[in-house]
Amino acid sequence: MQTPRPALLRHTLTGALALAAIAAVGWLAYVLALDAGFARMQREGNDRLALIASTFDATVARYRxxxxxxxxxxxxxxxxxxxxxxxxxxxxxxxxxxxxxxxxxxxxxxxxxxxxxxxxxxxxxxxxxxxxxxxxxxxxxxxxxxxxxxxxxxxxxxxxxxxxxxxxxxxxxxxxxxxxxxxDLGSLESDWARAGDLVAMEDENGVIFLASREDWKYRPLLPVPAERLAELNAAQQFGQAIDAAPIFVPERDRQRIQIGRARGRGNAELGEYALQVHPHDQGWKLLLFSDVADAKRSAATVAIASVLALVAALLVVLVAWQRRQAIRAKLEAHDVLERRVAERTEELRRTMESLVQSAKLASLGQALAGVAHEINQPLAALITYVASSRVLLRRNEVDRAAANLDLMSSIAERMMALIDHLRMFARKETGTRSAVELAPVIDNAVRLLQYRIDHEHIEVVREAPAEPLHSLANPIRLEQVVVNLLSNAIDAMRDCERRVLQVRLGRRDDSAVIEVGDTGAGIVPEHLKSLFDPFFTTKEIGEGLGLGLSISYGIVREFGGDILVESAPGKGSTFKVVIPVVDVAPVFQQSELQA
Incomplete structure (x- = not known):
């Protein structure tokens, strides 16, 4: 039995429309998924660039x-x-x-x-x-x-x-x-290469001077006029002639990302890459190249999944129209196909997230290494309080153990605050300063070392004025200075019979003076002039890097103050932190009037 001509024409037209709809849906899904992939690439690239920039800044900050x-x-x-x-x-x-x-x-x-x-x-x-x-x-x-x-x-x-x-x-x-x-910044280039990143640093003249690929160094990112290239070569900044061949040929922009062709040694094409730029100091720019093929593969997977889902849906509708008896079997096949597509899509997403997270953790580990010295003393105090709490709990002294837990919580919060300094380095800041009352800062520092003071049977002599003193400073950094001075004083009295730790707070004209004195062995005159030099220490090997006083000196100078030292061999030493006083009374009065 032949199909009537109008019916055949109708079936042909329906099939053509269905194919056109499938192609349109596939193309639309591909375009939307590719745009979403580039948007995700932009977000992840910005995070990656910020982390790489903070690592670069942290490396330079060590020597600044x-x-x-x-x-x-x-x-x-x-x-x-x-x-x-x-x-x-x-x-x-x-x-x-x-x-x-x-x-x-x-x-x-x-x-x-x-x-x-x-x-x-x-x-x-x-x-x-x-x-x-x-x-x-x-x-x-x-x-x-x-x-x-x-x-x-x-x-x-x-x-x-x-x-x-x-x-x-x-x-x-x-x-x-x-x-x-x-x-030497060569270690940064090695880290970039080991992490699998295509990263480069461009100077103010548009020339690459740091890169994860050796064949990109001393080449321009984009073409440079011959006259300008001759001027740069005459300066001999890089000890060799600059290769005129650019490493990147831009083709188009997508989702505010520049897409183009990257080139290697001998102008050999490396493939299609997305370029993201992070401005840095002195007109430098940090460049991150991301392989576009990954975004295209992900978009193609989504498009194929969408087309398959649409085809499955059309097949279900067609089968339901032709054979109502086969609806259940076709729906089950459709469900299996949908589930497999979803599982494959989810697997690809998890794999991508895992790779990105691994790269982030690798660089973050290097960036966090710069704060190890800062958290060493609070971490030692935390361990000490844990040991003390165990002893107190075995003695059933619950109240004292609870007090220890409060102190441990406080120490942990201060350690979190110290770690947060890494973000401040990334913004090239020295830390937020405000009008800080000095007596609580000293109290916190003494409390941090109270266990050592008690354990080593040290007598503490405290002096403070009746009126509160304030200074414009960062309380965490100032407390770190006091903790360092207290810890050094305790170490100085380790082998002495008479152990008296003197902690005084006073005012001299427009300055507040924090004094930390000990009855230790004192400091020989020839060592006094080198106390604040980096890496200078009189302690045994393994007991210190000689950075504590140097770092403390830099913090106090940052607050507009100074550290002075007086010492008599055999009698002890006294360190004085002198910082400007801030009068906060007018601020309080103004707040009360506004209220």
Whole structure:
């Protein structure tokens, strides 16, 4: 029996419309999924860039204050007083070499006001900086002009690339020269490569100088005019000619992401990538390249799943129209297909999230390593309180154990606050400051070390004025300074029969003075001038890195204050933290009037 011609035409038209609908749905699903994939790529890329930027900043921040600290060192000051004194030069060279080894920087050196290197940590090597003139370097020019300099270049003497931080040395209003630290950022490139990221750093001239791919270094991101390229090559910043071939050829924008072709060595095409840019200091830009193929594969999977779902739905409708008896069997097949598509989609999503999370955790572990020194003392105190609580619970002293738990909670909160400083580094901040009452800060610091004080049978003498004193500071950082001074005082009395810890708070003119004194062995005169130098310590190996007082000194100077020390060998030492006083009464009165 032949199908009537109108019916055949109707069936043909219906089939064509169904195929067109399936193709339209598949294309629409692909476009929407691809847009969603790029949006997700943008969010994840921004998070990744922020984390990489914070890791870069944390690496540089370790050395940011080193040139300024170096300019205050006695061997360097002695060298500038008589640059022709051979003994002063030898002492400065040895000091720079020792400090460089302790700080793990690439090189340390000092220049006179003409740019001539007077002393360097590599004075005993063939590539010694001593005697070379670096007045042509931007970091010297900037330091002499503005007080500080920052510059990335390939060393003119060593041929090794590095990031240079410089600081002008001034005495009595006269410029003596410039202190410079060279940082090796090669470990960052290795970390980027090991994490599987395509990451690069572009300078203000559009030239790549750090990259996870070696063949991208010293090439422009985008084409650079020949005249400008000739000017850059004449500056010899990178010790070699800049390869004119760009590493990226943009083609289009999608979801505010630039899409284009990445190129490797010999201009070989690497594939289609999405470029995301994170601005950094000095006009630098952090670049992240994401493979577009991943987003396309994910969108294709979603489109195929959508098409299959639509085909299954149409088949169900068709089968229901043709054979009502087969509805249940077809629906079951449809359900199985839907479930398998959903399971496959969910599996792909979990795999992607796992890969992204692994990469984030790898970089986050490196970034968090910078706060290990800051949380060491609170963590030791927390362990001590845990041990004390166990003893109290065995004695059934529940109330004292509960009090310990409150203190442990407080310590944990302060540790969380310390860890939060990593985010402040990422924003290039030094910490929020406010009008802080000083007596509670000292109380918290003493409470943190109370177990050690009790355990070592130390007598504590406290003095404080009747009226509260306030200062503009960050309470967590200021408490860390007091804890460090208290801990050092306790350590100093470890082998003494008479153990008296004196903690005084007072006012002197417009300054508040926090005094921490001990009856320990005291400090020999030759060590006093080096107390606040980085990595200087008189403790046994393994008991300290020699960074506590240096970090405390930097915190107090940040608050506009100073740390002074008085010591008599055999009688003890007294450290004084002097910081400006803030009068908060007008603020309180104004708040009461407004209320």
């Amino acid at each position: 204050y080193l040139p300024a600290v170096l300019s205050l060192a006695d061997p360097i000051r002695e060298l500038y007083r008589d640059p022709h004194d051979a003994s002063a030069t030898a002492a400065a060279n040895r000091y720079l070499k020792s400090l460089n080894q302790g700080a793990r920087s690439a090189e340390l050196y000092v220049l006179d006001s003409t740019g001539l290197a007077l002393a360097a940590s590599n004075f005993d090597q063939d590539s010694s900086f001593v005697g070379h003139n670096y007045a042509f370097r931007a970091y010297f020019v900037d330091a002499m002009r503005a007080g500080e300099g920052h510059y990335y270049a390939v060393g003119a003497t060593t041929g090794q690339p590095g990031y240079f931080l410089s600081h002008r040395i001034v005495e009595g209003g006269k410029t003596l020269g410039v202190a410079v630290v060279k940082i």
